[in-house]
Amino acid sequence: MVTTAPILMDTRPVAPASTFRPTTTTPAAAGPGAQAAPAETLIDIDHVDFFYGATQALHDVSLRIENRKVTAFIGPSGCGKSTLLRCLNRMNDLIDGTRIAKGSIRIRGVDIHQHDVDVIELRKQVGMVFQKSNPFPKSIYENITYGLRLQGVNNKARLDEVVEKSLRGAALWDEVKDRLDASGLGLSGGQQQRLCIARAIAVEPEVILMDEPCSALDPVATAKVEELIQELRTRFTIVIVTHNMQQAARCSDKTAFFYMGKLIEYADTRDIFTKPANAQTEAYVSGRFG
Amino acid sequence: MSTPTPSHVFQANLTPARRRESLIFGLFGGATYLVLLCGALVFGTIIFKGAGTVFQAKAPFINTSFLLDAPESLHVFQFEGKKMELGDRAFRLFQAEHPEVAKLKQESYIYSAGGIFPCIVGTLLLVVGSMTIALTLGVSAAIYLNEYARDGMFIRFIRLAILNLAGVPSIVFGLFGFGMFVIFFGWNVSLIAGWFTLAFMVLPVVITASEESLKAVPKGFREGSLALGATKWQTIRKNVLPYALPGILTSSILGIARVAGETAPIMFTAAYVVRDKLPWQVDKFSDFFFQGVMALPYHIYVVSSKIPQNEYTERVQYGTAFVFLVLVAMIATTSIILRNHLRNRYKW
Numbered sequence: 001m002v003t004t005a006p007i008l009m010d011t012r013p014v015a016p017a018s019t020f021r022p023t024t025t026t027p028a029a030a031g032p033g034a035q036a037a038p039a040e041t042l043i044d045i046d047h048v049d050f051f052y053g054a055t056q057a058l059h060d061v062s063l064r065i066e067n068r069k070v071t072a073f074i075g076p077s078g079c080g081k082s083t084l085l086r087c088l089n090r091m092n093d094l095i096d097g098t099r100i101a102k103g104s105i106r107i108r109g110v111d112i113h114q115h116d117v118d119v120i121e122l123r124k125q126v127g128m129v130f131q132k133s134n135p136f137p138k139s140i141y142e143n144i145t146y147g148l149r150l151q152g153v154n155n156k157a158r159l160d161e162v163v164e165k166s167l168r169g170a171a172l173w174d175e176v177k178d179r180l181d182a183s184g185l186g187l188s189g190g191q192q193q194r195l196c197i198a199r200a201i202a203v204e205p206e207v208i209l210m211d212e213p214c215s216a217l218d219p220v221a222t223a224k225v226e227e228l229i230q231e232l233r234t235r236f237t238i239v240i241v242t243h244n245m246q247q248a249a250r251c252s253d254k255t256a257f258f259y260m261g262k263l264i265e266y267a268d269t270r271d272i273f274t275k276p277a278n279a280q281t282e283a284y285v286s287g288r289f290g
Numbered sequence: 291m292s293t294p295t296p297s298h299v300f301q302a303n304l305t306p307a308r309r310r311e312s313l314i315f316g317l318f319g320g321a322t323y324l325v326l327l328c329g330a331l332v333f334g335t336i337i338f339k340g341a342g343t344v345f346q347a348k349a350p351f352i353n354t355s356f357l358l359d360a361p362e363s364l365h366v367f368q369f370e371g372k373k374m375e376l377g378d379r380a381f382r383l384f385q386a387e388h389p390e391v392a393k394l395k396q397e398s399y400i401y402s403a404g405g406i407f408p409c410i411v412g413t414l415l416l417v418v419g420s421m422t423i424a425l426t427l428g429v430s431a432a433i434y435l436n437e438y439a440r441d442g443m444f445i446r447f448i449r450l451a452i453l454n455l456a457g458v459p460s461i462v463f464g465l466f467g468f469g470m471f472v473i474f475f476g477w478n479v480s481l482i483a484g485w486f487t488l489a490f491m492v493l494p495v496v497i498t499a500s501e502e503s504l505k506a507v508p509k510g511f512r513e514g515s516l517a518l519g520a521t522k523w524q525t526i527r528k529n530v531l532p533y534a535l536p537g538i539l540t541s542s543i544l545g546i547a548r549v550a551g552e553t554a555p556i557m558f559t560a561a562y563v564v565r566d567k568l569p570w571q572v573d574k575f576s577d578f579f580f581q582g583v584m585a586l587p588y589h590i591y592v593v594s595s596k597i598p599q600n601e602y603t604e605r606v607q608y609g610t611a612f613v614f615l616v617l618v619a620m621i622a623t624t625s626i627i628l629r630n631h632l633r634n635r636y637k638w
Contacts, residue, residue, distance in 0.1 A: 089517060091516070120520075121519070127517060127518070130510060130513060130514065134508070134510030134511060134514040136511055137637060138636075146515070146520075147520075150519060150524055150528075200518070203519060
């Protein structure tokens, strides 16, 4: 069941991130078809109302995101899917006047909006890949090691190891291994996005949030990122926001459909796309609106 | 010749709108070239008249005495049928050899011989010190305003205050510095009083420009860094400030030109008409900060308006102005090279 380590509390000095990884996990070989062990809830979103100033962006949203699964948030623009995603690592804190008026978001049982939660620790655990790829104007190597250096890791051998591992993990190693000192901005759009994914996994988070990671990419680059998501699902819990319904259908296990700030339907991806329970969902996934 | 008949449908003909257009363009162009002409005249005069003082026909082609000596009085007299022009020191040596000179009719002109070395040093010291203070305070304030402060009435008031400060005449800064640093803090006429006065004068420019540079750094860099578990300060230090630095430097180039050039703020706070000792000739280290200095713009002011004018002082006036222009150009060039270097390093 739930690991004993109470994560996300501001209990510095903290154990290294890897200890938060459940050590007893069975190799999660669960593909979209396999129904193995009962799904373990990692993130529990409980009746959340969210406001930008006076504007309510989320209305009573409740859903449970399962560990080591890919969860897709779909819905038309302005439906609140990105807002919810950014609640999960508290990126909304950066915007003045935002607040969760009601409800809670718990990760492994810890309410992440409590005052005693260290948002820095939280973000180490819940990484993020943005819509617009944002490699830093530094070398590829420095991009990957950025997060680790923040944590005070300066051992060259260790950094080298992480760089290779992360780049391999992001399926980018073979393309860039000879030019790690080149600027990350010299890469193509798709490579830049994979670099950002590599940068996120370098700090070994538990969850990776992806905010429309492919919206600026061409189909070939998109396919590569989707392939990558398939590989990462065994090691990370992934929440992906996408405009692209085919993408949700192709690479997620569970799909949540949002409309006007409300969660309309949340189910296995197969079910959402083949036998949606809700008429609005059906209309959206069949392309009749949105 | 008969009136030309249009040979094709797009035949050009001079309609009133078209005539007005050429007139307007002519005016705009004229205004631009007039500015250019003024600039060329100013620089041309100074270079033409100043170069004669700074350069010389024989090797090493640069008048090293003008650049490396202190100002002296010029003595002009007739000696054995020859017209002699000697600086103070040379005159004394000459007099030792020819005591009869004392009886000759001679004219002396203050500050018209020697050089302007103490002024160059003083101006450099003033620029370096005040820009250090202005950049430290200005960048800090810009970081606070742009990255930390939440927009509200108070912040808007601060911004308004900064804008107003930018419009305050430099003589007012000079009086402020005199009242605050020279009198109230008891620093007397000193380098440190001048540094702070000049720094306060350019602070609004530095703050505003630094804020703009910080704003120009894409939000994605900040978000990307924060999402990796960086604190705000780590993000700013490692992933915002380095990219904003070229822009901040650009603004400081303007600041340098102003700090080096303003006379009013230093005339009560830091500048001496003349000082025999060089700034590093102090008894103890702390005295360094509490000494007045000579400065190029103030020296120009003194030799142009405080002493009797004649053909000899003109050489010093234009020579000093020329050196001053070259000095500012050199400092600015250094900053531009530094900026371009940084820009190439962090490009996005």
